[in-house]
Amino acid sequence: MAVFAATTGGALGAPAAAEGEAPPEQGWVGFPTHCLPPQEAGLPPADGTTTARIAVDDPAPKVGDTVTVTYQVARTPAANPVGGELPADALTPSGRILLGGAQSGGVTVVGAKRNNPVRAGAELPAVTMTGTFTVTAPGEITLAPGDYTLHTSHLLDLDTTCTVTGAPVSARLTASPPPATAGGTPGRASLRSVTLAAAYGRPGARVEVTGAGFAPGAAVTVAGRAGAAQTADRVAVTADERGAVRAELPVTDRTTTAVIAYEGPAWSAEQGSGPAAYTVIEDAPPPAPGTRQVTAVVEPGALSMTQEGAAITLGAVPYGRGGAAAGRIGTVTVKDARGGAAGWTLTGRVTDFTGPGGIRIPGASLSWTPTCTAAAGSASRCAPGAAGVVGPQGAVLASAPGSAQAGGTFTIDATVTLTLPPYTPPGAYTAVLTLAFS
Template sequence: MAVGMAVLAATTAGALGPPAAAEGEAPSGQVEFPTHCLPPQEAGLPPADGPTTARITVDDPAPKVGGTVTVTYQVARTPAVNPLGAELPADVLTPTGRILLGGAQGGEVTVVGAKRNDPVQAGAGLPPVTMTGTFTVTAPGGITLAPGGYTLHTSHLLDLDTACAVTGAPVSERITASLPPATAGGTPSRANLRSVALGAAYGKPGARVKVTGVGFAPGAAVTVTGRAGAAETADRVAATADARGEVRAELPVTDRATTAVVAYEGTAWSAQAGSGPAAYTVIAAAPVGTQHTQQVTAVVEPGALTMSQAGASITLGAVPYGEGGAAPGRIGTVTVKDARGGPAGWSLIGKVTDFTGPGGVRIPGASLSWTPSCTAVAGSPGRCVAGSAGTVGPEGAVLASAPDAEPVGGTFTIDATVTLTVPPYTPPGAYTAVLTLTLS
């Protein structure tokens, strides 16, 4: 999954110059669509019809096939109202919903939100909600994301569901998926297309959740288990993939720490043989009688894999005409932040074009070499491995990486000294190339 790209330009008599403009992310749009909300029968209220205003955003608008995309479904306005005849207390509303995929990849994404609401007066509209989930990219090309139906579950005195049906909502977000980069031998790296979908996005402790998985090796033994962040919970069941690589299982969810469900082949989850997490929320039953207890829940939300870079260009030392030789310099410091909270590692790859000078004279990109270094900021649980010293060139080289492990994540600073070997009697002038860094 490519999550960032830095573009640098180089100019020289030996030197490097201003950067090319980075490609912009596709904008996310707020949309409005008609909604039919059915209150619970216990409320004795009529259906609520009206517009829903919503927005869908993604953490990666240009993923690779086999990568995992985190999606966020924000409902800013809903026609649904408080189903109680009294004030609805704070933090008793759990939203769940669906996002509809189209274009190069079809299907649905289940999204779940945390209990995070202000008090709602009797008869007043329910407040804005935010839901998140993930899906695995299975095909290259343009993929559209449109809002689907959502359910607003309230757990005070009674467990009540307000179900809002959506028909023909407009597309709110678009992403463009591409195939993984080729390996050193020229063969495309194999994408992990394993994914799971859940029959329900929430339930009480002990509920049996229907799990459907695709993309597994035919006949493989598969473990379906609950997750809390990067750690597995006590919820677990074994299954076997059929001849088409599909897995069907029922997972009893009794561990209240479970926040997602994954499936994997082998003895432990890995980025190569496991599915991405499908969000799930365990909802405790509402207290009865004269009890006055409250459950306090702290939610640690997964973040993204991001990259930033200091400086706008690289300037190499000058080389005398006739003598040629090494034009030294260094890249701007790159900072990688991994806040995904999972066991998957990352890699930072650099590629450089040929250097072009006066009259179209070129210095091959393979003439640029580097010596990388990588340091984990204090407190980071993961480790960083610097790439090997050597040629960068148009084929690319690893600047730094982090292996798959438990745990991973943190903040890392990456630097590299660079040297351009300029042939003797290279015509004087400025020579420009573009160095592209890709984080995936």
Template sequence: MAALAATTGGALSPPAAAEGEAPPGQVEFPTRCAAPQEAGLPPADGPTTARIAVDDPAPKVGDTVTVTYRVARTPAVNPIAAELPADVLTPTGRILLGGAQSGEVTVVGAKRNDPVQAGAGLPAVTMTGTFTVTAAGGITLAPGGYTLHTSHLLDLDTACAVTGAPVSERLTASPPPATAGGTPTRANLRSVALGSAYGKPGAKVKVTGAGFAPDAAVTVAGRAGAAGTADRVVVTADARGAVVAELPVTDRATTAVVAYEGTAWSAQQGSGPAAYTVVASAPATPGTQKVTAVVEPGALTMTQAGESITLGAVPYGERGAATGRIGTVTVKDVRGGPAGWSLIGKVTEFTGPRGVRIPGASLSWTPTCTAAPGSPSRCVAGSAGVVGPQGAVLASAPDGALVGGTFTIDAAVTLTMPPYTPPGAYRAVLTLTLS
């Protein structure tokens, strides 16, 4: 029996570190980067090395703080089976706030990267964003998950989930300044958060805001630096001063989203900007047409000839070897990625007349494996030896820059029978698992 399991810039930087030392605030934490489904690649597990910096380590309540999230190393790899050109990678991420103020900060980076070879790791990225300080006291900043969006041939997202990232930066917020009479001025606590940090031209981004005057008309608008853009909608705050809007972002100049009361944005009646990137392909040169041919990745599959294996007979009273061959297995790998594969076999114990049993460890094999002409991968036969219930490798193909092909796998099998084994038929189940 064969069981198939197919797998397939802006903020101030901290002081520079001395040679051989980690930069201040640099942390390392486990990450799982899930490749896009279209890539047919397994998840990439490994450490992310990153650090967070702020432009003001001692803000006042109501101030807007700019934060920078730099990923120096990621386990994520190029998701296409070809070279990734320059300037097609857009990073977005989250920074987790703790201590006196909780929540998340959305950060986004520019579409800027050097070319990346097929199967190679994705490069370092830098992302920035802002948040409004709403509480006095110590505030911690820790790295959160991040997404690496590539826009070449296909739009693909490699989503990196973070677990247990340590604090990378801290700041201490003080109460707002007092007026001449000694009473603290009312801090501007208006803020917005985005449902997505990037999108194609015309995409709608969900905007949630807080800290506005109850029942006030609030304008949600795009921004490019200090200037506004053509993107805007007007909504009404609820009784708690919260707003929810969907903003269609059509202006390619938009780099952030703000919300404000009144006729124009101001530091007193508006939120700080939340970073946003419009992801669009470069315009074609007049008189030319862009021609794209896409090679679609397939799957890792296995077929096996026959449903049973019949071994030779052994005379009663003798310790003997019942021999035979497994049904020929054909593995086809058309995923088009860097991941290899392995084919594992496990066998149950043999049961015979009157409940007599022979251990599965009595079965051994000698595998062979042949790659079809033109297959990019080489096929490695497993070692000759015991199969047993714990399992053994029948064949495998190693990881590589680009793998794939068709492979024919066979094995001679031998069951060693104890002397005076009662006459009759003895049966077991051999399970092959491809991953």
């Protein structure tokens, strides 16, 4: 996952409220806060009201979806802890959002180091923090503001910690179960996966299989596979309330090279897991007198992905003109060490871009042109996805087809362009790009 940042002339700032007034947008709440300045500042604790709100990029996600949340603080009782003026871009916020209802826990959110100068003794300015969480249960999920920390880096690194008591709910979303039909959801990568307790065994061995990401209560088939064909090895199980499955699969078919799991009558990319490589080791006849049998086993590995950098910064666009903010996603390296014949597809999807005051730029305004190169010696070839819109529905970044012997190392990148309309309000606009295998 990576975070996009695009800028139009000016700096990002959360909406400020005049003395005694609430911010103009809906969803803002006020709650008592106890802010403890750093010991080095020599200031007393500050008690007062924090005015904030929480926004989500998807108010109706499905179980398994990733939701981006934004925690905006328009007013805080915390004061500038520096003896003099705090310069611009010296304040970094971080905090927590509290989940309730169908899902409990917290979401860590962080903000960019971006602020206007703050005079000595004045309140610290408005901040915006973002983070993500994965929906794990259907039903209504509530989101409430939690504690936050305002870190200043000028002369000294100082933390002002603000403890929240009794913050009301600021946002709600309603999560639905993942689709359980054989057709799946077009344009969405399957979240189903399986792992094996052992990567090889003799004919008839029982391999322990653990799966995740299935529809709660769904009937799941765990089966062996040889290339693209299913073998005779199979067992039926039922997913628990969290969508997890556990099974022991007797592997008797000597042609089995992988294990899969799926919902519905047959495996599909939308309703099935990717293959987990498995090798059947044949029993050999006893060696003749005076000889010794030498056996070497190549253990299958995993399909993995790493990405260069944690954030993607696009170019700036002048206010009034609009136009294209260009950049690149950064090098993505895919390593396929599974063995066997399975291919892979790497897809990406992007949330809407959120700017000052909650202004949104649709994720469909982002397009890309992917590239993909297979390293020398790779068994598979690599194909880049088609140039076009990414958006929240997603698009293919790159893929490698299945073949008699697949695998290798692949270098992937893409140039990206965010099209901004004229007179887009100045500020920084951020979104989250999620990459996943299917």
